[in-house]
Amino acid sequence: xxxxxxxSVEETNKLEVLTILIEAFENSKYPVEPADPVDAILFxxxxxxxxxxxxxxxxxxxxxxxxxxRRKRPLTVQMIRALSVGxxxxxxxxxxxxxxxxxxxxxxxWSKFPIKEMMARGWIDRLTGSVREHxxxxxxxxxxxxxxxxxxxxxxxxxxxxxxxxxxxxxxxAWLARVIQRARSLKPKLGTFEKARISSSFLKELAHMSxxxxxxxxxxxxxxxxxxxxIVEPHLKGTQLDGAALRDIDGTPxxxxxxxxxxxxxxxxxxxxxxxxxxxxxDNDIDTFVDDLKVLSEDRRExxxxxxxxxxxxxxxxxxxxxxxxxxxxxxxxxxxxELRIHPAIIVGRLHKExxxxxxxxxxxxxxxxxxxxLA
Numbered sequence: 001x002x003x004x005x006x007x008s009v010e011e012t013n014k015l016e017v018l019t020i021l022i023e024a025f026e027n028s029k030y031p032v033e034p035a036d037p038v039d040a041i042l043f044x045x046x047x048x049x050x051x052x053x054x055x056x057x058x059x060x061x062x063x064x065x066x067x068x069x070r071r072k073r074p075l076t077v078q079m080i081r082a083l084s085v086g087x088x089x090x091x092x093x094x095x096x097x098x099x100x101x102x103x104x105x106x107x108x109x110w111s112k113f114p115i116k117e118m119m120a121r122g123w124i125d126r127l128t129g130s131v132r133e134h135x136x137x138x139x140x141x142x143x144x145x146x147x148x149x150x151x152x153x154x155x156x157x158x159x160x161x162x163x164x165x166x167x168x169x170x171x172x173x174a175w176l177a178r179v180i181q182r183a184r185s186l187k188p189k190l191g192t193f194e195k196a197r198i199s200s201s202f203l204k205e206l207a208h209m210s211x212x213x214x215x216x217x218x219x220x221x222x223x224x225x226x227x228x229x230x231i232v233e234p235h236l237k238g239t240q241l242d243g244a245a246l247r248d249i250d251g252t253p254x255x256x257x258x259x260x261x262x263x264x265x266x267x268x269x270x271x272x273x274x275x276x277x278x279x280x281x282x283d284n285d286i287d288t289f290v291d292d293l294k295v296l297s298e299d300r301r302e303x304x305x306x307x308x309x310x311x312x313x314x315x316x317x318x319x320x321x322x323x324x325x326x327x328x329x330x331x332x333x334x335x336x337x338x339e340l341r342i343h344p345a346i347i348v349g350r351l352h353k354e355x356x357x358x359x360x361x362x363x364x365x366x367x368x369x370x371x372x373x374x375l376a
Contacts, residue, residue, distance in 0.1 A: 193227025
């Protein structure tokens with residue numbers, strides 16, 4: 001074996017170059033596949049004799065354990081940390097599951113977009129026959145036309161929020177493209193956006209609009225007068241999506257609503273949650289929040305948006321002392337609604353969330369009132 005201290009400078013340089021070339025050749029011809037995060041978790045479970053129920057402390061719920069082991073949900077940073085410490089799996093191994101957005105080293109598979117549903121909704125032209133290249137070309141033009149900049153190999157936007165998963169990311173990008181393109185047609189009607197205008201008082205003004213029978217329409221008009229474009233676009237099949245907050249490439253703030261649950265309480269909480277994101281978390285055309293508000297998120301930004309929306313609608317100190325909280329009835333709910341100048345549906349929605357009793361005063365949550373108003 002050659003001793004490095006016996007080689008000349010020229011020979012040492014040649015040896016280093018040769019070593020680099022050999023490593024490059026081996027990496028290209030015989031790449032080492034990264035360990036699969038789920039396989040690593042399953043291996044450690046078998047090694048330690050663990051059952052799925054034993055993973056609940058790391059994931060939060062049994063449902064999340066099942067979704068992650070079936071590769072239906074990505075790991076969060078908090079889960080990765082907990083697993084790394086608790087089960088001794090390296091963070092490098094686990095990080096692979098956290099990325100649900102196609103990245104620079106992963107080609108965009110245009111065939112995975114919900115092409116048939118996009119055609120049925122009139123987003124792209126209908127085609128007869130099965131010319132795959134033509135169909136996928138239409139989808140590519142549609143997505144890139146919205147400024148999502150997928151390029152050859154990557155999505156430009158990074159998605160945050162509980163609505164995104166490995167199985168829904170393409171449908172969510174298709175929906176976002178639709179929302180962005182519809183928002184652009186409304187820009188001439190928008191006022192000037194000034195982020196400094198948004199505050200806790202601004203959110204309360206929106207909440208008070210719920211007192212009106214035409215509250216949802218008034219709130220959307222008010223937001224657009226303040227430069228925030230609101231688009232109502234039903235979700236695509238398979239996506240558990242309530243709303244989204246983002247900016248277009250020119251900086252215009254956009255809120256997308258699906259009205260997945262056609263209830264007044266859900267509309268108002270979702271709207272204020274997304275406005276809170278625009279206020280606190282969306283500062284560029286990269287970050288995008290896509291929200292499934294039925295899921296309790298571990299993201300601090302989602303927690304902050306939830307807190308701001310909740311406080312604007314029903315301040316916590318008022319809530320805990322109210323008759324609606326202590327002794328719920330139609331009378332106490334309406335009494336608190338008058339005091340706060342908000343729709344009674346919002347108070348009943350809060351009761352449902354905190355008690356888990358969705359039959360309680362269910363007729364007061366405003367079923368089937370929003371879609372007919374906003375999608376007429």
